[in-house]
Amino acid sequence: MSEVEAVASSWTTGTVREIERFGDSYVKLRLEVANRHDHVPGQHYVVRLRAPDGYTAQRSYSVASDPADPLIELMVECLPRGEVSSFLHEVAEVGDELEVRGPIGRWFVWGGTVPSICVAGGSGVVPFVSMMRYARRMGTESALTVVASAQTRVRLPYVEDLEEFGALIALTRENHVDGTGAERVAAHIYPDELAGLSNGVERAYVCGSAGFVSFVGRSLGEAGVRSDVVRVEQFGPTG
């Protein structure tokens, strides 16, 4: 059932080669990973921080880069009181060495050929950016349909890449003008939009907060997508 070969990953060193901060919201890290195994788009890495007394904190982050990229790219959302994300946002610099482990996960992955629709909320776009970049290189863009939702355009990471790929950008608090000049009025993703885009897809990937995933799951159902072809990745707390 899995398209991905099993690799028993172990901890290794990820050296920060590039770092870019986007306001208070996101930090992009590009890491050179020692003894690296190629990932499959959709997989994640674990980043572990270690204090001098041995105390550690670790979190998982989806990979945004193409497997052929010499560096591993992570786009980390900075969460309030986020122990790891706030360190990466406020402290990490080029040249720092982090403990990393990956690639991990063999379910929320796209091997490059199965016709699929990807629906992301906010930072949920990250695994799909890896898929888009891979599809670009392999010439299989037609197998991948991407929908990305956020409150506003500036709050959507990789928005330029998404627009260039032809993703449907569904903003909920402002209108959005796509590459053809058509304007979409601010609204949540609605089933009619998904119905048009999910014609003929054999798989759906949904990545976002629990509430977003639940909402999109219902919309996909109304659009005629069977629940057993839907693969889900959720993050964030619930009330």
Place this chain on the structure above:
Amino acid sequence: MAGFTRGFTGGARRGADQRLPPGQYDTGSGWPVLSAELTPQVDLDAWTMSIDGLVEKPTTWDWPGIHTLPGSSYFGDIHCVTTWTKFDTTFSGISVDSLLQVARPTPEATHVMATSTTGYTTNLPIEDITGGKAWIVWEFDGKPLTAEHGGPVRMLVPHLYFWKSAKWITRITLMDHDEQGFWERNGYHDRGDPWLEQRYQGDA
């Protein structure tokens, strides 16, 4: 491998609770939702729980039927492989021991596969679900378990990482060998003891 991380003291979490297994943090009052599939709507009128495989008496209970068994509760902590730990949870339902007393595993049975209504599976050694270590639960903090957290009925194996506590449980199959379930095939550890940090395939 790097030594310590430059500039990281962990100060924000200093004095961490002794109840936290290595690499875990206290999620406080939150309870993150994680699953690989969409949340199913399970109708209790149609719901059943079965014990099958290597047992003397394969048995299926319906919702009223399972309530004829003695109730049992768990009070304590739960640990997710994504590094959150939730302290002082209360779950109520029945002990898995009660089901196995009825179905009576045969001597060859060494492992089980737990299966959800969605088709999700997870594997466990029989010792990890017997002797008061595992439950079938339908209440959290005295209220019906919500669908997103595995309701109406989920398994609870709190001494292992929480992916072993299969949501939307419907069947436990006794086997004479180990066999990987869903996350175990997809890169996660076969046993998943949080105190040993058995997170991924390849961990000790």
